[in-house]
Amino acid sequence: MFTASLPGHAPVSLHRRSRGGRVLAFTFPGQGSQQPGMGEPWTSHESWELVEESSDACGRDVAALLCEADADELRHTRNSQLSTFVLSMVVLDAVERTGATLSFAAGHSLGEYSALTATGALAYDDAVRLVAERGEAMQVAADEQEGTMAAVLGLDDNLVAEACEATPGDVWVANYNAPGQVVIAGSPDAVAVAGDEAKSSGAKRLMQLPVGGAFHTPFMQPARDRLRKALAEVEIRAPSVPVVANVDARPRSDADEWRTVLAQQLTSPVLWRASLHALADLGVTTFVELGPGKVLTGMTKRTHKGASVLSVSAPAEIDAFMEELANDAPSAPTVMGGENLYVTERLIVSPCAGIFTLGAGVRDGQQIRVGDVIGHVAGEEVRSAFAGTVMGIMAVEGERVTARQPVAWLRTADGT
Template sequence: MKAYVFPGQGAQFTGMGKNLYENSTLAKELFDRADAQLGFSISKIMFEGSADELKQTKVTQPAVFLHSVILAQTLENFVPDMVAGHSLGEISALVANQTLTFEAGLSLVYKRALAMQKACEMNPSTMAAILGLEDAIVEQICAETEGIVVAANYNCPGQLVISGEIPAVELACEKLKEAGAKRALILPVGGAFHSPLMKPAEVELAEAIHQTEFKNPICPVYQNVTTTAVTNPDEIKENLIKQLTAPVKWTQSVQNMVKDGATEFIEVGPGNTLQGLVRKISSEVSTSSAAS
């Protein structure tokens, strides 16, 4: 069974999507529609913008979404048996399995990006990658650390990202190093994604999600919050709302996809991060990248 997976923020690069735009009439039409819908030329920033321009949350999220979704729509014989996306990538996955239309997905991604940007500005916060410790130890140290700091991304065994207030994350990093972490590295991000500090963004996004039509998908999505196959549009909505303040359980999602019969994982979008994570989670499956 084929599982298509979609990357999140951090996978962006200058020139992303340009090849698609120049070689596919459908891709050109979708990029033009996106520019018109957003009211600015996101395609120009994707194709020619600097790394700093692409790093802004309000640009990054729609850019990664567009690269992923437009690539999926131009693939031949795109018939997924299951889909999943890492954080922002979950919305790309929901367009790929036809729960959301292209326009609805882009609208939600842009609103999500603006809401998250606003939440970041309200509370100075950050994230850190913790390597070489068991999840339970990381969770325990976060729980014992003063201030807000939580496990945010379960990327693969031995790689967990924590998220929260800057002093709490810095203190937790010191404690985690003492506990034997190989690395505890503060990440260059604008805020504490997938933590309670995203609550204002969750409230804002919930309103937009409730006003959006979610259709019956053509295949299950394995959502970050539940890690299991979901096909009910109302459940998908609720899980997508919770996602902003809940951890991304990528390890558990991939394990469940393998358990449910996935033998081939195809990453659709910029970069190859998810292929590397999938290989660390399961040695039984094949991984590849969709041509772009």
């Protein structure tokens, strides 16, 4: 799961092939990014099989949530979290089928579970059950303690915090999202007063969020206690690459830390802006949001003006994603399998973008003639323009390739 490699093949790392040496961070959205019908574009994609697996794991009809639920139904925490997580994993699986690999990961609130699953820290079935339990626990806590959230736009972080501190009642900063975008949460009356205080300090706008609770505040203490019990029952492994944590914006790769961090996250503010800075400090050059919506894409662009920011939320965006990553790639690799590409060697390239399938019987060492079919891409034949010996197949069976991407290389007898 979540790999483009097949037995005997190594996964292809797109950013390692690029001339500019891109370093990818995959980021994953949280609650609030869900949309009615967001699963429909994916129902015929190979990665949709994860939806059935998630339904089996948690005992809920996840396909119905992704394709049939309306906005009101999806707004419920128990539904928005499960549906957002599963669709993020469908998108991740589809992207990894292209051979793209990540160097770092992070997720906004719920998205942290997506990041940990993407990096192998959580098994998929365990993650589905944890997300379902988290959503249920937060829903119950929200039902027991009335709360709300609102985004304060156009005001410095410290002034938003001061507005909360100056307000009688229960209100706190819940998310530091991006420059000029801070979310406050607490009791409805206190949030309204703090919002007025923020506007008097220069905030441009107070935008009420369509949620039914004050998440990432002390109001979620009952949910935190319940989640601790669920976390104690699953195995958490060291992630394959560092994941930057919401609670302190630190990259973490120690398995033991995550059990505490995930529970702490429910009652602590999300330090997303600081997390984006941490990723940049780690050398990330390209931020890729995977999942429904483009909320994180907007936050990243506000935080890192001029950074390379991509997103994939539907199958139609995968080719554009690959084309963008290939923009700074050399027109032909100069090294393959440790050997220089000599004048007697030639590349066979894809005629279009799509899924690559290798031709029957094609193998290393095979002698081919001009016009022989090497394989197919999106139903189009990939024919060799040269005669020679197949020295290597460069595309993985089932991998999505771009137009003009090399799929095989030959050694010719005379360099023609």
